[in-house]
Amino acid sequence: MRYFIELSYHGLNYHGWQVQPDVVTVQEKLTEAFSVILGDKIDIVGAGRTDAGVHALQLFAHFDVDVEFDVAEIKQKINAFLSDDIVVASIFRVNKDAHARFDAVSRSYEYRIWLGRNPFLLETTWQIHQQKLDVNKMNDAAEVLLNYTNFKCFSKSKTDVRTYNCDITEAIWMLEDNRLTFHITANRFLRNMVRAIVGTLIEVGLGKKTKEDMIAIIKSEDRSKAGTSVPAQGLFLSKIIYPKESLQL
Numbered sequence: 001m002r003y004f005i006e007l008s009y010h011g012l013n014y015h016g017w018q019v020q021p022d023v024v025t026v027q028e029k030l031t032e033a034f035s036v037i038l039g040d041k042i043d044i045v046g047a048g049r050t051d052a053g054v055h056a057l058q059l060f061a062h063f064d065v066d067v068e069f070d071v072a073e074i075k076q077k078i079n080a081f082l083s084d085d086i087v088v089a090s091i092f093r094v095n096k097d098a099h100a101r102f103d104a105v106s107r108s109y110e111y112r113i114w115l116g117r118n119p120f121l122l123e124t125t126w127q128i129h130q131q132k133l134d135v136n137k138m139n140d141a142a143e144v145l146l147n148y149t150n151f152k153c154f155s156k157s158k159t160d161v162r163t164y165n166c167d168i169t170e171a172i173w174m175l176e177d178n179r180l181t182f183h184i185t186a187n188r189f190l191r192n193m194v195r196a197i198v199g200t201l202i203e204v205g206l207g208k209k210t211k212e213d214m215i216a217i218i219k220s221e222d223r224s225k226a227g228t229s230v231p232a233q234g235l236f237l238s239k240i241i242y243p244k245e246s247l248q249l
Contacts, residue, residue, distance in 0.1 A: 001068060004094050004247065005030070005044070005061045010085040012123050012233065017049040017059070026050075026086060027061075033081045034063060037074060047100045047240050048107060051192065053232030055124065057110075058089075058239050062100040068093075094247045103246040106169070107189060108239040111182040111198045111230065118178070125179075126234035133205035135175050141204040141214040142171040142182075145197070152221040154200070156192035164190060164221070173201070185239075192229055199227035 007030070015023035019031070027046060034042040046061040071091045078088050114125040121127070145151075145168045152164035170185040182198055200217065203209040209217075209227070217225045 002062055002064050002094050002096050002098055004092055004098065004100060005088055006090040007059055007061070007086065007088045009056050011050060011053050011055040013085060015052045016054065017046055029082060029086060030061065033078050037077045037081060038065060038069065040065065045100050047104050050237055051232055054235045054237070056237040059237055060100045060240050062094070062098065098246050103242050104240050105243055106185055106187055106241040107237065108183065108185040109194045110236045110238045111194060112234045112236065113180040115178045115180055123233055126231045131206060133202065134207070135173050135180065135205065137211070138173050138201045138205040141201055141211045142173060144211060144214045144218065145171040148218050150221060151190060151193060151218065153217050153223055153226045154193045154196040155190035155223065157223050159191045161190065166190065195229040195232070195235060196226050199230045202230065203227045
């Protein structure tokens with residue numbers, strides 16, 4: 001039987017989602033919790049991976065077990081076992097062929113910036129002060145992303161992928177008082193892609209690059225021409241969408 005897990009986490013204390021040697025990751029902690037509570041070796045497959053220090057408002061994962069269990073009871077025990085910076089929101093049975101990674105049709109990220117100083121948001125925003133950003137120009141440049149599919153220029157160098165193509169359906173900045181948030185949705189993302197896009201758009205907002213530069217950067221397929229990657233703490237995986245039929249029993 002296959003179950004999906006819906007969870008969220010604060011990424012500060014973790015070296016990203018994916019299990020890696022000699023560092024603490026979210027997948028490692030979740031696997032340990034489910035294996036101990038269910039009394040069996042559980043393998044957990046996530047919808048994607050986040051980098052070190054990146055947060056998740058919503059992430060899905062799946063695992064297989066041979067017997068049914070009381071979902072509410074197990075969820076309570078799992079959350080009691082986990083540290084407070086990882087929370088399982090729900091556990092539910094799905095079609096045996098449902099796949100947390102391959103069945104996802106869209107993923108959304110937010111990048112949060114605080115314009116000024118706020119000591120209570122140091123772990124969850126990138127704080128910019130003494131510099132004024134032109135948000136209108138940043139949104140004009142962000143719209144360019146919807147017209148292209150090859151985003152090699154924003155991908156981490158030397159990454160092993162079959163294609164650099166991504167279908168971006170939303171890319172917009174929203175300003176509310178001192179909080180500036182970039183929202184982006186696509187069918188898939190490359191490693192470090194969102195942070196590189198944000199870094200490039202910040203340079204547009206500072207007048208260092210233009211909308212035309214954004215077009216030229218994308219066409220170049222050259223990572224060195226794009227902006228620097230912004231800090232991890234402002235990035236959140238915010239939403240993952242699945243077709244209903246893929247999850248139905």
